[in-house]
Amino acid sequence: MASETFAQLVGLSTGVLLLSGVLLVWRRSLHAQVALLATQGVALAVLVLVLGLHESDAELLAVAALVLVLKAVVLPLILVRTVARLGVGVREETPVINTTASLIALSMLTMLAYLVSRPLLTLGDGPTTTAVPVGIALVLYGMLLLATRRHAVSQLLGFLVLDNGIATVAFLIAGGVPLVVELGVSLDVLLVVLILQVLTSRIRTEFGEADLDDLSELRD
């Protein structure tokens, strides 16, 4: 692959990753958020695919397929089912901080990601290293979602964004992760999501809602 096309493709896929992260914070409808998560999964898979093709690494291609299946299909499907069970038009009604403030926070977090990745950027000069801040930004977005959303499914979304961010950084810096490691991590994530999904439906049957603030009544 020509290096210019490679750079453009890396830029494009990381751009989509970042944009879907922003929109995940912006939108409050859970359906839309799950769709965005699937988009993000596709973009991540494309990124890995591009890296694999560039380095002609068969193992990376396999990882790309794995990422595609898991992050773009399986996990979103699980979430879609959970959301569907919650009813039509479910939204994150009352985030801890309002959307406007989270969006402003988002721009500052992005700048922060860009600033803290300075030392990493000295490692190399290629398009992959310059895109590292995007991964870090995604990690921060995920944390923001986890910290400010009340709905159980939103929390799950935040966790998955966080995981996508970590995966992005790993792929971009290490130029890929061994298949075995990726397989293990993926299974872990799948397991966490399944457990949380069961937990969500349990919370719902207990409290009639999936608002995590209700859990604070469980103390003592």
Next chain:
Amino acid sequence: MSAGAAVVTVGQAAVLVALSPLLVGVMRQVRARLEGRAGAGVLQPWRDLRKLLGKEPLTADGVSWISVAGPLVLVASSLLLCALTPVLGTATLDRVPNDLFVVVAALLIGTVALALVGLDAGTAFGGMGSSRHMTIAALVEPTVLVSVYALSIPVGSSVLSQIVEARLDHPATIWSPVSLLALLGLAIAIVAETARLPIDNPSTHLEVTMVHEAMVLESSGRDLAWLELGSWLRLGALLGLLATLLAPWGVATEVTALGLAVAVGALALKLALIGSLLATVEVFLAKVRLFRVPELLAGSFVLAFLAVTASYLVAS
């Protein structure tokens, strides 16, 4: 150079005066057709304008000179805005470069004139529209400046003509993430600035939901004609700018008769396309609550800000 630049400057104003009412006509017609109505035809805004200019203006007792001068200031500032927007050619007058901040300032003069006309009437609706209008204008400003800032970084200049020229020279930059994010942010800001859906409904008849219409409630005759023309010109210039940034082809870098003719044709085509697109999207949109508007504007600000960040990433 200078004569050519003068031709381009005046030409841009003249062509946009001719095209903007048509643009509004096209948008209304597309919307009408999509909603299953026959529509009044593309030329209706021009007919409205002619009718209003021939009518007697009425002013309520106790209003000041602002009600008379405001519409004229709005239309003059809109004309300046049109003249400084590089939609036909990139030549600029030596002493009047179409610097981003001067262009934005021309826009803001019109905004303020409109808001004062609204206040001057001394009615509840006028004040309400004016207050909302200024609130939105205040919140839009950061997005506009930051998004064009992002576009200016690769060029190293805030002169719009140079930005357009650079895009003509390197078409690949148009599709870069920086450019797309910045344009998306700018598009939302333009929609807010020109009072289109989902920020404001230009065809509403319910006073309490109005923003733009509430301010012009008290104006009539030629005052109203100038207010309408001024607002249309702003829409034409801003959409023209967006279209030019998105597809700079056709803009004349050298001033020749043929080049300008092509540029006029290209501009008409671009405006028709972007207008129809906007009208189509509007059919599917409802006006958002006033207090959700800041969310939308904060979102557009984030996009513009990401564009700046991304431009550093790409560059380093």
Next chain:
Amino acid sequence: MTGVELGMTAQVVLAAAAVAAAVLVPPRLRNVVAGTFAAAVGASGVVTGAAALTDHSGSLELSTALPLTGVALDPTPLGGFVMLVAGAVGAVAAVFAIGYAHGPAASRTSWVALPAFLVSMQLVPAAADAVSFLLMWELMALASTVLVLTEHRDREEVRSAALWYAAMTHLSFGLLLLGFTVLAAEGGGTGFDAMSAVDPKSLQASIAFVLLIAGFATKAGAVPFHVWLPRAHPAAPSHVSAVMSAAMVKMGVYGALLVAFRLLPDGPAWWGFVVVALGAVSATYGILQASVTSDLKRLLAYSTTENIGLMFLALGTAMLLRSHDVSAPADAALVACLLLLTSHAAFKTALFLGAGAVLHATGERDLDRMGGLAARMPVTHVAFALGALGAAALPLSVGFVAEWTLLQSLIHGARPDDRLVAAMMPISVAVVALTAGLALLTFVKAYGIAFLARPRSSGAAGAREATPGMRAAMLVAAVAVIGLGLVPGPLADLAGRAAGVADPGSGAAVDLPGIAGGVLDPVAVTVVAALLAAPVGVVTLAAARRRRRRRVDLAWGCGGARISPRMQYTATSYAEPLARVFDDAVRPERDVVVTHYSESRYLVERVQFRQRLDEVVETRLYQPVLRAGDRVGAAARRLQNGSIHRYLGYSFVALVAVLVVVAL
């Protein structure tokens, strides 16, 4: 004797004459005579400043003034520039005061304090060593405190405002004293030249920098030291508010410039960040508070905080960019700082004097009770409108030129190697843009609500135009706003000379050296706009000939009859959407009481709406500190119970304690 020396001597002599006139002249003539002398003090400041700017030579030593060391006055070009601006503001305000001062403001004390205030303020930027600087600074603080106190007999809140002002201004003095002491100890002398020998990278330099910047920021009214501004400005007579806001707070900016570029140039990079952050927070917070308040003078006071913030932002940007060798945008930022200073002086004078004229005519400071003043006070209206144009930084005004220069420097300073600096630039652009947007809303509100539509109170309905002297003073300030905005070239050149920057003006236009496309020629832009608008004028005239305008009684009220002026939007309602958007920052406390008729709960008898805006900084920062101080004070009172035996006992215990310490 050079021009500068002559000018400075003249200032002192004229001030003495003004004081003498205020004391000796009978009350009937006091306003005219003392006011003329005070205006002459200001005018001599202008001349001296101009002389110091054009050829810097001449100094004044008053060796008898202080027992230890003499007062050394030796204005640099920068000092001359600031003196020029301050003198111009002082002269205009003094002329205004001739017609405006009445009651306590026309008293002997007031007229003595005003020239003292003006002369000390004009000599602050001339000081050549720390001692003279602090002496003038303290004189300025004392005289202005007396002036703030003017109406203390008539209005309760004046006393509390003066107390706040005195406390904050002495906090500023204390911080400066400490800062200069550190520098003097390091540099081995109180002269500014000796101090500039201190190594800026040393720890002592950083300590001094923080102390000095905090002291100057207090005087300038930057957040979080701004609390005195919104109190003192409404309390003081309007001509005093004008001088304080348009000139005195600039001494804080001058001080910051002095520290950053003369005493401690090339300091560590974080200094620049501190100043930029201070500026950004002040600008945003100031304009946000201004946009939601409806007291006209309080609004103007908060707008001062905003403008000071922008000046600090420009100054910090210049420091940052200079430390990264991005010289052309750094120079532009420095010029922008001085342009902002001048433009704020011009438009704030016009606005405060306009507000004074309105207060004089209507007895109202509350925008919610004004309206329709355009027809009743045409000249004041024009002056205020032009001032508002400047404050909103719209074209044709000098405010626009200043803000344009600042934005140019920010946009072209985008690419230093340091990423932290690179990250600051877009944030600064966003802050400036948001500030500009909110300033637009604020001044559309202030002008539109006060002067347009119909009067909302009987005071506003019966307003009369100001006296000729007041009108002349307001118009001079307003013409300065427009004149400098149309032909900013010479002003930019002066600012460039003061800042030591190669000429940023070319003819009538601003042409920033080293910045591509950095040309701003307002006259050319105006001519183009006028030519373009000419056909519109022709069409309008043709239409006007065929169809005349008709006056009707009725404005649209949903088909209802003639609507009452109470149905108009007020300043509070105008800013309501904004207060809602920035709910978390301004924290409005709303109280709506709906009274129903006893017959039916569906019929409303009346609705009462009350809104209170608390200062977040004040409630969160100052009140806890003040409460803690009160507690300490209350505890200390227990030591005193009036018993003479106890006091003797204290002395005895103290004596024993000293002896024990000596013995050990």
